[in-house]
Amino acid sequence: MNCLSVRERLTEQTLGVLSPAEATVVDRHLEWCAACRKEAAELQRAAATLAYSVAPVEPSADLEERVVGAVRGAAGRRRASAPRRSRVAAAGVLAAMLALSGLGWGAVMAGRAERAEEQADAAQERQREAVIRLQEVFADLPGLDPGAIVEVSTLLSPRLQEGRGDALVLLSPSGDDLAFVLVDGLTSLRPGQLPLRVQLVTDGSRQLVLGEIGTLDQAGGGGDFGTFSEDLKDVSAVVVRDARGRVLLRGTLSVYEPTA
């Protein structure tokens, strides 16, 4: 989707009435397009004004306690279920995941999608910026181990059929390891082939489950990530299978070189 098509949909997006499929495509565009993102932010601010335009009603006095209790309870549950090795601050891990998916990593993916639309120069420039941004994310994140090693892989179809993907594994010496997988272009799958199962394969052929991708957007894109208390340093490959177990995409991990 180009900028013109996105701008045509931004009003409905900010009013919350765009179809989920179209909203996903618009969101993916906004991940890398600063100009459309700025326009969307201004419209979003205008829409928030509308939210304030309802006549005020006083909530009951005990609602605050219930809200505080609900958030405190949910935060407590997350802390209680945190893996043993979770020495990376929760905020840092969350920020890492979201920054990667929303800023750096997403922009890398968007750059590739754009290239397919014959806008090679601009896309490569954005992709270069995204890689630099990715570097900055790792350098700046509070609580993220500076000694963390990043491994990446391009996932391709072993049968040279449709689709591609990218995987990123973050090996942290002091905390949980993280793994991200994004797929794209899987547009011909039948409903029975979902959910996709994402597996990490170790040198000893052991398979760890990263998770499932239950839905794909119109461009055949989707993704998942996971945190692992066990060390992922022996993981050497990433495999994406359909619901029947057929391998759709696979790739071998190698250490990420941020200067590339």
Add this chain to the structure above:
Amino acid sequence: MEGLLTGDDDAIRALYARFGRPVFSLGMRLLGSREAAEELAQDVFLTAWRKAARFDPARGRLSTWLMTIAHNLAVDRLRRETGARRPTLVLVDEVPDVPGENEEDVVEERDAATRALASLTEAERRLLTRAYFRGLTAREISEADGTPLGTVKTRLRTAMIKVRRANEGKEYM
């Protein structure tokens, strides 16, 4: 926001103090019962906690981010409960000022909303109400009114541009 990420009481209370009433008011006016509005408020602050790491002040204001979450959750609920009776929507310029409501940011937000509403024609106001507060898509409005889809989209866009321009250059949120 770091405090919110870890479930810190003071951070949650500070967020509630600023946004508790607008979120609850949105719930009451859209969903029509105190029970539904209170459930919405809890869901909104839980979602804010879950997504706190995603909030980037460089990309937008906290009020915009939080009220967007509130609106999305409220409209999701409206769409799920299609058969339920909905209250008549009451907007800020249809009621007198609430006594005691003199916190600076509340007044500014209310003024901004009043300016936005005043910039719209009656038809634009009705159209935005149906889309934003009732969750009707442009296609649904087009089919209900027998108006071409493109016309509905253009009118929505024009109305939103007016809302935006009504507060241009004013640091209110």
